[in-house]
Amino acid sequence: MNAPRRALVLIDVQQEYFDGPLNVQYPPRDASLARILHALDAAARVDMPVVSVQHEFPEGAPVFAAGSAGWKLHPEVERRVGPTAKRVTKSFSDIFASTGLAAWFRENEIDTLTLVGYMTNNCVLSTAAAAEPLGLAIEVLSDATGAIHLANEAGTASARQVHETLMALLHSNWAAVTTTDAWTSAVTKEDGLAKSDLVTSATQGRAAH
Numbered sequence: 001m002n003a004p005r006r007a008l009v010l011i012d013v014q015q016e017y018f019d020g021p022l023n024v025q026y027p028p029r030d031a032s033l034a035r036i037l038h039a040l041d042a043a044a045r046v047d048m049p050v051v052s053v054q055h056e057f058p059e060g061a062p063v064f065a066a067g068s069a070g071w072k073l074h075p076e077v078e079r080r081v082g083p084t085a086k087r088v089t090k091s092f093s094d095i096f097a098s099t100g101l102a103a104w105f106r107e108n109e110i111d112t113l114t115l116v117g118y119m120t121n122n123c124v125l126s127t128a129a130a131a132e133p134l135g136l137a138i139e140v141l142s143d144a145t146g147a148i149h150l151a152n153e154a155g156t157a158s159a160r161q162v163h164e165t166l167m168a169l170l171h172s173n174w175a176a177v178t179t180t181d182a183w184t185s186a187v188t189k190e191d192g193l194a195k196s197d198l199v200t201s202a203t204q205g206r207a208a209h
Contacts, residue, residue, distance in 0.1 A: 003190035004112035004137065007049040007105065008039060011095060011117030011124060013077045014054055016063050016070035017146070024118055024146035025159035033074060035144035035180040036116045040080045042184040049108060051101065052081045055123070056089040093126035102134050112137040112192070114183065115175070116144035120163050128174040138175040139193055141183055142167050172201035 013036060017024045024032065043050055055064045056071060064071050066089075073081065081087075088099045096102045105113070113136055115124050124145050128138045147163035150156065157165075171177040176193035178186075186193055 004192045005110050006112045006114055006139075006187070007051055007108075007110045008043040008114045008116065009051045009053065009095065009127075010036065010040075010077065010081070011053050011115060011127065012055045012119075013052075013074050013117045014064070014070065015072050015074060016055075017118045018074060020063065020070060022063065022119070022148060025148050026163050027143055027146055029146060032144055032146045033076065035141065037076055037080060038180050039114070039116050039141060039144055039183070040077070042180075042187055044080075044082075046187060048187070049110060050081060050085040051095075052077075052085050052087045053095050053099075053101075053117075054087075054089050056091060093123050094130040095123070095127045096130050096134065102136075105134075105136060111135075112139060114139040114141065116141050116180075118146055120145045120147040120166050121150065125166055125170070128170055132174060137192075138170075139183065140167070140170055140175045140177045141180045142177050144180050168201070171196050173198055 016022050018029055023029065040050065052073065054071065054073065056066050057064045059066050086104060088101060090097065090099050092098065113131060115127060115138060117124065124140060128140065131138050147159045149159045150162060167177050176195040178193055
């Protein structure tokens with residue numbers, strides 16, 4: 001098996017998730033941020049391409065308004081994202097719509113995307129699903145992503161419930177889910193990471209319950 005040709009994709013590691021109604025709750029945002037920075041350092045050691053994505057709405061929007069304080073990358077991430085990183089803005093949940101990134105990955109012969117950032121329950125999930133028809137393998141770092149508490153007319157779920165459920169869901173079909181440390185080891189060895197599948201996950205789920 002050929003070594004995966006990876007890119008580290010930072011999804012919306014923006015101030016909006018650290019100060020405001022979208023505060024990441026689980027894993028704790030400071031802990032997930034530390035893991036994101038660790039992944040960035042690991043990518044730098046092997047010259048892995050880095051893509052920094054920022055969600056952007058027009059000026060005056062309540063969140064992610066272009067140029068606003070909440071729109072900016074977290075300062076620790078900004079310091080580490082070098083001049084060679086690919087930077088894009090998006091206005092949809094997944095990173096591919098209207099960004100040109102699918103073509104950029106093809107042009108740079110990248111076949112595996114490692115996703116870190118926010119939120120598990122929105123942009124990480126939708127990006128992993130959107131990558132399937134593009135033929136791109138997805139890795140998700142469970143401790144370098146994060147979710148929020150949710151409550152609406154359909155029900156309620158804690159951030160931990162949301163995050164842990166979606167990690168199991170993603171690993172069952174769309175992504176190889178792992179920790180930052182395990183991913184760093186795989187990157188050093190140029191190894192790929194395996195995901196599960198729906199049949200195996202269903203069989204194991206039935207046995208567990």
